[in-house]
Amino acid sequence: MLVLFDRGEAMKNYPWVLKLPYYLSDSRRKNTPEGTIPLQSLSEMLRSEHHSIIGTISEKIRKRGPWHFLWISIILSQFLTLVFSSMICTLLWNKIHHEVILVGMVDAFLVPLIVVPLVILYFFRKTDRIADAKKRLEKEVEERKKIELRLRSLSITDELTGLYNRRGFFTLAEDHLKMARRLNKGLSLLYADFDNLKLINDTLGHDTGDTALYETAGILKACFRESDIVARISGDEFVVLSLETSQISSDISCQRLQSAIEKHNMEKKRNYALSLSFGIAYAEVNATRSIAELLSRADKLMFEIKKQKKTP
Known part of the structure; x- marks a missing residue:
């Protein structure tokens, strides 16, 4: 149309x-x-x-607010009442007793004075309640989102060390692999095992063992970049996934980690010493089919290093 x-x-x-x-x-x-x-x-x-x-x-x-419009509504209602009352008085002055007309005019003036303010106050009170309910709802939604983010963080974070746990590692590692393919960079994965953790737990107690794990996590976070994924995937095993440009960069990372551990052991006398056996696997992005494959290669290299340490 x-x-x-x-x-x-x-x-x-x-x-x-x-x-x-x-x-x-x-x-x-x-x-x-x-x-x-x-x-x-x-x-x-x-x-x-x-x-x-x-x-x-x-x-x-x-x-x-209500008070700004209250006096306007009262004046308007009284004016309309005066007009209609005058018309009624003019029409009925000779048909009804004058006292009845005067009482009716008084009632006509009093009713708006009572009813109009009540109606206006009820209206603004209702709107204020709606606004308060909206604010409470928005606050509850915001708190719920914070709780959900907190729960999600707890589900992918190791409680003791603050590193990512196994679930968090594999969740973020897939995104890291996609980024490496998009940027055409290689991936390096360091697989580290804490030496003699069981001995520390048995001789010095589990609290000391937890302290040793916490200190190890701090060294790993300090030696690697914020963009790298540092995780504790089991009781005494740690992994670090990094975007690297070459095998040389991976070797430098291993040397930096070993130096940091030796420096930490010399700084303060303890009843234990931190010791890690680690292997690092590097692969070009096109040669890496999955994170599990890279993890398996790094695990084998770490196991060989650990076996060399035990061999006299």
């Missing part, structure tokens, strides 16, 4: 017509004859204008 209008007369008498072209898409204007507007676009425009006006007025009323 189409609405016909005269362009000159519409622009002169109806300024809102100037907004009509913005409600027409290019395709509609191409397929619509000159001087015509689809009725659907016209109704959408009028509806949007109506909502914007009503919304602005209601927002101003809510912000000003």
